[in-house]
Amino acid sequence: MNELNIPPAAQEDENSIEMLRVWIAQKGLHCSLRIGMYEEKADASEEKAWGIILADAVRHISDGLESGYKKNYADTLQAICRHFNDEISKPTSRMRGEFIKEH
Secondary structure: OOOOOOOHHHHHOOOOOOOEEEEEEOOEEEEEEOOOOOOOOOOOOHHHHHHHHHHHHHHHHHHHHHHHHOOOHHHHHHHHHHHHHHHHHOOOOOOOOOOOOOO
8 A cells, every 4th residue: 555645734734634535446536525515614615625525626636737747737736627627527436435424
């Protein structure tokens, strides 16, 4: 198993919460998601919160590709968004799995 490092800020903050974990395993994508945390708050929208989380992740990916691989940030951001929209409209594989609510 090849895990990524936990960011220092998450290690230092006793209130940090893991929201998304994604793995490539057994020739497929496997995810753990913390769904519903925002639904429990009257002032938050789950859809808006996940949109922000995913957008922030794309910006971090674009930044990493720019700083580590000399890719153009804006071009990378645009390409990821284009491929994201393509995948939403016409998935390249069938989504399987189930939602398991934590207790």
